[in-house]
Amino acid sequence: MLEFKLPDVGEGMHEGEIIQWLIKEGDAVTQDQPIVEVQTDKVNAELTAPAAGVVKKIFFSEGDIVEVGTTIFTIQVENGMPAPETDMGEEEIQAAQSGDVKVNAGHITSKPHLEAVRVLATPFVRQMAREMKIDIEQVKGSGPAGRITESDLKQFKENHSITRENVYNNDNKILQDKATMKNADRAKRLENEWEERILLKGIRKKIAEHMVKSVSTIPHVTHVDELEMDRLKEFKNQLKAYSDVKDIKLTFLPFFVKAIVIALKEFKTLNASIDEKTNEIILKNYYHIGIATNTKEGLIVPVIKHADQKTIFQLADEIRKLATQAREGKLSIDQITGSTFTISNVGPIGGLHATPIINYPEAAILALHKMEHRMVVRDLEGVIRLMMNMSLSFDHRLIDGVTAVHFTNRIKELLENPIRLVVEMR
């Protein structure tokens, strides 16, 4: 029997949500056949069968949250039991038969035998885990050097039953799971209350964790400035005929990306991060720009890799493709990781300014706000201009206020004078 444990398909993910089973118990499967779709760290992953055989047992339902390392299904492999290990190697037997003399084959070995792996827990705690029907390999130890204690087991059991309670299904309707009194009680209690409780899970939970980590680690400071967009708009309009021919929908975003990349090259600490473990500042000479994108699942940040090496049209094309994939939930891990600086474009929705939260472990994030005609003063006269605010949150450990202002000034300079942007582009 082969146990399939939920692997870490992302970078250090801890849990995933079972989106869809593609097989059912009793189905015969071939090796590498897709078995289950799992929503992991902001992407969907399709997990495949590690070996051919018959699916014996499925342990979780669609919508369940499962910790990495938990057995999610078992396969009875085709050949039955695994090939036996033996201490008298074939070679030794043959050697002996042909007159070669070898040692007392394998009756003493300092190697642990292969049935069991070491778990940092005393024999009694291991026995207790079996009694509690807990796979001890899934339990994280809180004892010295990660030893699993009796209270860890109790804790695990408690948490596990909460996770498995499955209070809501995908439509946020109360699941009338009468299987246990606990569930029934809880459902009843919820009905009587003027509030709705939704288990914090999936992407929303990921976002929550990420935000907490970011804000609790990075001292955020936000600096706001405004841009005059008339010339850029005109410039973009002039390009329209050309972009129509190329069948590319040109937005402002590729121009922003370009201007930001130029500024990042000049202000290196804004394209950086701090490695807290080694106490080092990492200055990055590559420019992977994350574009925060709103999807029905929540905020997702696809990444444009090597944005400095791409033309405006290439950027436009890539942004459109990534946004579509994000909305369809089809981004791969690779497409949402590795950004060095993030742009949050909230303009289409509205708003004046904000304090965007830095995409940890980056050094800064730039939010672009609504573009609108405003009365502004130019040469001591009130005039109407197409204006847009931008809010830059930056890591104050790494970046001083002055640097941040110089950085936005540079962006402002480039975007307000598209000719300069063009001549400085590489």
Next chain:
Amino acid sequence: MVVGEVAVETDIIIMGGGPGGYAAAIRLGQLGKSVVLVERDRLGGVCLNRGCIPSKALIHAANQYQRLNDLGKMGIRLSQERTTMDLGIWQDWKEGITSQLNQGIAHLCKENGVTVVKGQATFLSDDRIGVETDGDFETYKFEQAIIATGSRPYIPSFIKVDGEYILDSTASLLLQEVPSSLSIIGGGYIGIELGMAFAKLGTKVTIIEMASRILPQVAENLVKEVTRNAKKLGMNIKTSSKVEKASVVDGHVHLQISSKKQGSEVVVSEKTLVTIGRIPNTEEIGLNRAGVTVGEKGYIAVDMECRTNVPHIFAIGDITPGPALAHRASKQGIVAAEVIGGLPSAIDSPYVPYVIFSEPQIAGVGLSREEAEQQGYSVKTGKFPFSANGRALAMDETEGFAEVIVDAESHILLGMHMVCADASNLIGEGVLALELAARVEDIALSVHPHPTLAEGWMEAAEAVLGHAIHIVNK
């Protein structure tokens, strides 16, 4: 089988009454099951009757015999008469030990309601076995079965064990006289244990080993003292050597040996002992009729609950892959019994200690330094030589050392090994430490009784931490 035969019904059949089988039987009896234990020979199996116990009785006698030579320096004067060894009397003494143990097991089986049947058991189907006893044939119907048929010495086809000139380990323990010369094919633990014992009794021993050193499966640093002692005992060790041919000529065994270094030569000895491994007894017990799958090399694969591919049939001991050690068989027997009894039992630890009754003894549990490094650990080790231990000096047993292997990051113990007098008794501390996932500090901070050899563990643990008291810390 005859039509209309009546099968005796029982909850559980156990095939084999060795240390695995009888432990399972007693545990099942405790759990209130009806058990039939079938043994073709004597209860206690190889371990009690032909292995562990008799060989240790021989080793102990040989140690006592040899010890007499060293008593002079302690002021003990023996009479002038030459010390002699009467192996015939030793046989009676040994028989007394094994009989007492046999009877003890029989008594425990009886008290726990286990029915012991003497005979040869074979599966007839997946719920029946037949037992042949002196021409009678009885069938038993079972709910569950435990196969515990053990192993036997492996003898290559070009050698014929005759029990007189060419011996297997069993026959060597039945000798009535100490042979003047003995060649041993195989320098594994059985060959070394018996070889050293006979050498102490005055036999001229030659070990022929194909690997480049004796005890090749034990970490090299642990074997050095033993190799040195073997030479001191006058043993002739031929490593990287193959036996090409064995023949008996004029009452002596002629072994034709070849090695790359020495070329071809003939070793002549009074007797030859073949100890090159053991093979599982799985051929003639009708496993195919029960549907139990046997691997290519005759081993039965089992899961952590000791279940075979047939869920109600279990297998334990030497017939399962892993080291052929009695304590492993016993543990598996108890686990299988408890699983059958509905208890949540499993083989849940990789730690099976090993003990070699060489001179000095070697014992260990867990990973060697090399194994730990191969598994990716960053390793720290601490070593304490017994030449710096008061008790060892007072016992005139100063050879060897204790060594602890530790994960440098967490200080969790990964392995504990020792070479010294009584290492076999001292390794218990290592087993417990690893099972409890102890850190090296746990050993270092525990007060060890003085003066004892067990202090060696404490000092080795302190050495890892850089503050052993009785050696210079480097």
